[in-house]
Amino acid sequence: KQEVTQIPAALSVPEGENLVLNCSFTDSAIYNLQWFRQDPGKGLTSLLLIQSSQREQTSGRLNASLDKSSGRSTLYIAASQPGDSATYLCAVRDYKLSFGAGTTVTVRA
């Protein structure tokens, strides 16, 4: 059974600081890994999708890396802004999508 862990559970940083969010998974036989953002009371927004054959994906200030052999992914958010405050979820797909518990980020103005 795939287990997905996200560390830390919560993070508070001043505006402008870079964010580093970690995700680990137990079974490396994955199809892809996806990072989502969830705002309070809202649904999920897809941020980045990394295929199992890829090492990283970038979109604007966001960069996600994937090391499948060690079962790890990292989401970097550069120059954080208060609007980045949200819960970030990592999800790994084998035959289904398995989610971590999320990292709740607060960016202080």
Added chain:
Amino acid sequence: SAVISQKPSRDICQRGTSLTIQCQVDSQVTMMFWYRQQPGQSLTLIATANQGSEATYESGFVIDKFPISRPNLTFSTLTVSNMSPEDSSIYLCSVFSGVGETQYFGPGTRLLVL
């Protein structure tokens, strides 16, 4: 990409009653997924719905409690039956679409059972 809508967006229900949640996708998809997010928790897959066949349920979820319909390639319903306060959650519909099969989610249905 895929645009997903859900109805209702939220509801307050009495225990023992049932609620049917609708999910509509703007494109034809083979599989539709139903997830539950309990308060303060992450997402858990309830079942996978394929058009023209029985839904496949994950461990801990049964058809009698969560019957699913999938009448065509753009629509699905999830019913939460004989509700109890423990069923208070957000229920989300999801599909794979596009390059690399990105997974997209609907806005969710927020259910409170009293």
